[in-house]
């Protein structure tokens with residue numbers, strides 16, 4: 001019986017310490033969240049001070065463009081449109 005009493009004490013102490021630490025976990029998460037927000041704001045400010053992100057530096061693939069061009073009138077339409085909103089040409093076969 002002596003051995004099981006010692007085990008009970010050890011397990012009780014571990015559970016008690018775990019419970020006390022668990023109370024503070026939300027505060028740690030909240031602090032980490034606030035630090036990430038602060039760091040992101042600082043990085044955004046640094047990017048702005050350096051002239052911002054220049055979109056010309058990025059090569060835009062035509063397949064990722066949000067628009068598709070009408071073959072008849074040449075105007076841009078939404079990728080989801082099935083017909084040109086300017087001339088009515090069928091755009092279903094155009095990617």
Ligand SMILES: [Zn+2]
Nearest residue numbers: 070073084087
């Ligand atoms: Zn058109």
